[in-house]
Amino acid sequence: MLLPHDPARAFMPYPAVAVPNAESGPLRGLSFAVKDLFDVAGYPTGAGSPQMLAMSGLKTRTAPTVQKLLDAGARFVGKTITDELAFSMSGKNAHFGTPLNGGAPDRIPGGSSSGSASAVSNGLCDFALGTDTGGSVRAPASHCGLFGIRPTHGRVSLENCHDLAPSFDTCGYFTRDGATFLRVGEVVLGADTEPLPERPRALLAKDAFALLDGAVREALLPAVRRVEKVLGQVTEVDAAAEGFTALYWAMRYIQGREAWAVDGPMIERLKPPLGPGVADRFAFAKEVTDRQVAEAQAIRGAFKERFAALLGRDGVLILPSMPDVAPLLTESDEALNDYRNRALNLQCLSVLSGLPQVSIPLSGRNGAPLGLSLLGPAGSDLSLVALAARVAEG
Known part of the structure; x- marks a missing residue:
C-alpha cells in the first residue's frame, strides 16, 4: 500500500512498492486501487486466500488492464482485500477482515470486491478495479453508495487476473461520481461497438x-x-x-463447475480452512x-x-x-x-x-x-x- 493510512481496512498490508505511471494522459490526477486478483509487478496476488498468497511470489508483470490505467496517467495506491477466492458476496474475509462500508459503516460492504468499494467509498482513492462474476461489483456498489459496472462479458481484459468462473468473470470498476465514472470508462471500456441511441x-x-x-x-x-x-x-x-428459479440454478451450477475447475485442485491438495459460506459453496461446487x-x-x-x-x-x-x-x-x-x-x-x-x-x-x-x-x-x-x-x- 502506498497510502500513509488505511482507516477503512480496505487494503492488503503489502510492503509499499512504487508502480510507475505516465506523467500525462486522460486519467492524470486520479488515484486508483486494484482488487487483489490482478497481478501488479512487485506485489503478490493473494486472491483473498492465505494459501494462494503463500504460493504467489512477487509478480513480475502487471495485468494489461491495470497497465492501461497507469499508461493513462492514473496513480496506483495499493491492492485491496477481496473475499476468499472471490467466492462470496458479503465482504467478510475470515482471514483478512472486513473492509469498512463508507456509505453505511454498521453494514457489510458487499463482496467480493469489498476492499475496492471500501477504498472508494471512504475517499482513499478516486476509483478502483473490481471483478464481477455473480454480482461482485454491482452488490458493493449498491451497498456502499457508488457507481459500478459489470461490462459486456469479454469486453475488458482479465489477463493476469485470478479466475473464479471464466465464462462469467468480468472486470468492472467503482467511482463516487458520474463524471469520474465516464472518464474512467472511456479508458477501461473504449469506444462502443453498439452505442445506444440518444433516447433508448x-x-x-x-x-x-x-x-x-x-x-x-x-x-x-x-x-x-x-x-x-x-x-x-x-x-x-x-x-x-x-x-x-430456473435462471438462479443455471447460474449456480455453471459457476460451481467452473469454480471447482479453477480452485478445486488447490483445495483438494492443501485442504485450506475455508471461511464460512465459502467452504459450503466449494463443497456444493465439487458435487455439481x-x-x-x-x-x-x-x-x-x-x-x-x-x-x-x-x-x-x-x-x-x-x-x-x-x-x-x-x-x-x-x-x-x-x-x-x-x-x-x-x-x-x-x-x-x-x-x-x-x-x-x-x-x-x-x-x-x-x-x-x-x-x-x-x-x-x-x-x-x-x-x-x-x-x-x-x-x-x-
Missing part, C-alpha cells in the same frame, strides 16, 4: 421488482422516476420469462454433475437469445441492483447466505446473458444506500455509463 427504449423489469419487499420498492420509486424523466415512457416487461451442467447450459443458451431479442439494439432495462440495503455486520452467516441467494435472482440476468449492467447510487433507506441498475445490449457499455451519469445529474 426504457423497459422496466416488473418481475424483478416483484421480488422486493414493498418498502424497498417504495424506496426505489423516486429513482425509477428519475430514469423515466431522462428516457421518457417506460414499458413494463417480464425479464425472466423462464422464471428466476455433468447432467446439471448440461441442463444449465441449455437454459443459459435459450435465455441469452430471448433476452438479447427483448433489448434489441436500443433497449435499456431498469431493475433493482440488490434486494435491499446492505445487511448489518451483526447478521448471522445464515441470514447473509439467505440474502445472497435472494440477490443472485436479480444478478443472474446480466451474468447469464453476458450483457452490461451499471448500478447507480440513486436511493437509500434506513440510513443506507440502495442502487438502481440499468442493463443494456452487448457492446453498449460506454453509452450505459454515460446514461448513468446523466440520470444521476437529475
Whole structure:
C-alpha cells in the first residue's frame, strides 16, 4: 500500500512498492486501487486466500488492464482485500477482515470486491478495479453508495487476473461520481461497438421488482422516476420469462463447475480452512454433475437469445441492483447466505446473458444506500455509463 493510512481496512498490508505511471494522459490526477486478483509487478496476488498468497511470489508483470490505467496517467495506491477466492458476496474475509462500508459503516460492504468499494467509498482513492462474476461489483456498489459496472462479458481484459468462473468473470470498476465514472470508462471500456441511441427504449423489469419487499420498492420509486424523466415512457416487461428459479440454478451450477475447475485442485491438495459460506459453496461446487451442467447450459443458451431479442439494439432495462440495503455486520452467516441467494435472482440476468449492467447510487433507506441498475445490449457499455451519469445529474 502506498497510502500513509488505511482507516477503512480496505487494503492488503503489502510492503509499499512504487508502480510507475505516465506523467500525462486522460486519467492524470486520479488515484486508483486494484482488487487483489490482478497481478501488479512487485506485489503478490493473494486472491483473498492465505494459501494462494503463500504460493504467489512477487509478480513480475502487471495485468494489461491495470497497465492501461497507469499508461493513462492514473496513480496506483495499493491492492485491496477481496473475499476468499472471490467466492462470496458479503465482504467478510475470515482471514483478512472486513473492509469498512463508507456509505453505511454498521453494514457489510458487499463482496467480493469489498476492499475496492471500501477504498472508494471512504475517499482513499478516486476509483478502483473490481471483478464481477455473480454480482461482485454491482452488490458493493449498491451497498456502499457508488457507481459500478459489470461490462459486456469479454469486453475488458482479465489477463493476469485470478479466475473464479471464466465464462462469467468480468472486470468492472467503482467511482463516487458520474463524471469520474465516464472518464474512467472511456479508458477501461473504449469506444462502443453498439452505442445506444440518444433516447433508448426504457423497459422496466416488473418481475424483478416483484421480488422486493414493498418498502424497498417504495424506496426505489423516486429513482425509477428519475430514469423515466431522462428516457421518457417506460414499458413494463417480464425479464425472466423462464422464471428466476430456473435462471438462479443455471447460474449456480455453471459457476460451481467452473469454480471447482479453477480452485478445486488447490483445495483438494492443501485442504485450506475455508471461511464460512465459502467452504459450503466449494463443497456444493465439487458435487455439481455433468447432467446439471448440461441442463444449465441449455437454459443459459435459450435465455441469452430471448433476452438479447427483448433489448434489441436500443433497449435499456431498469431493475433493482440488490434486494435491499446492505445487511448489518451483526447478521448471522445464515441470514447473509439467505440474502445472497435472494440477490443472485436479480444478478443472474446480466451474468447469464453476458450483457452490461451499471448500478447507480440513486436511493437509500434506513440510513443506507440502495442502487438502481440499468442493463443494456452487448457492446453498449460506454453509452450505459454515460446514461448513468446523466440520470444521476437529475
